[in-house]
Amino acid sequence: MSLGLYERRARARRRLWLGVFKWTVGLGAVIAAGVYAYLSASALVEREVAALRQEIVELNDTIARLQQANAGQQQAMAAARQDLAEWQERYDQDVPAGEMKKLFDLAREKLRAGVEPSRLAFLISSAKNEDACDNMPMTKRFIVQTPFYSGANDAVSFADGSIIVTATGQSATDENGNMEVRFDPAQPVDVRFTELGGETSNATGVLPVHHSIVVDDTEYRFSVLAGESGFVHVTADSCRYP
Secondary structure (H helix, E strand, O other): OHHHHHHHHHHHHHHHHHHHHHHHHHHHHHHHHHHHHHHHHHHHHHHHHHHHHHHHHHHHHHHHHHHHHHHHHHHHHHHHHHHHHHHHHHHHHHOOOOHHHHHHHHHHHHHHOOOOHHHHHHHHHHOOOOOOEOOOOEEEEEEOEEOOEOOOOOOEEEOOOOEEEEEEOOEEEOOOOOEEEEEOOOOOEEEEEEEOOOOEEEEEEOOOEEEEEEEOOEEEEEEEEEOOOOEEEEEEEEEEOO
16 A cells, blocks of 8 residues: 555656646747747847948938039039120120111121221211201102102202102092092102112101212212102202211
């Protein structure tokens, strides 16, 4: 009896220690797994933190390069604006506009027509606002040509016959709308000045119109005004030129 009881107690103790051992081993495995997981997670976090730090460094380098490039672009834009302003100023100084352009175009036409540059320069340097005119104007009248009139008394001459003046206009209408022979002074008139040798120039517009012609060293100034019953009056004065 005593021997059997002893063996049963021994087996019970062995089962108890075996259970404790298994529980201890299991707990150790759990703890080991936890430690391993913790260490693995810590290592992963450290790697991610290191990667993020490296990315931050790279981003800072990229931002610095972009800021430097932007500063360079700003400087380039400022230089381009300065160049544009200088070119605009040079253009405004060198390219004529308004009245200056008209004078430039006129001078270019004269040079193309064969006028010597020295002669043109002399005329420009000799030009003055003061007039040296005869102050003895001469007035003549003639009939304006229309689609219904082309005949006698349709021209006058000045400067000893070296300048002939004619004009064409639109026919006037009566109160019934019928065309008349005389011209309509309310409509534009084309006044032609023909010089000795055949050279012509025109002054067109609603009367009065004004025109000037230079012959040798004399400038002839004309004023054309509407007259009575189809006539126009031409007043001419001569002035020293230049």
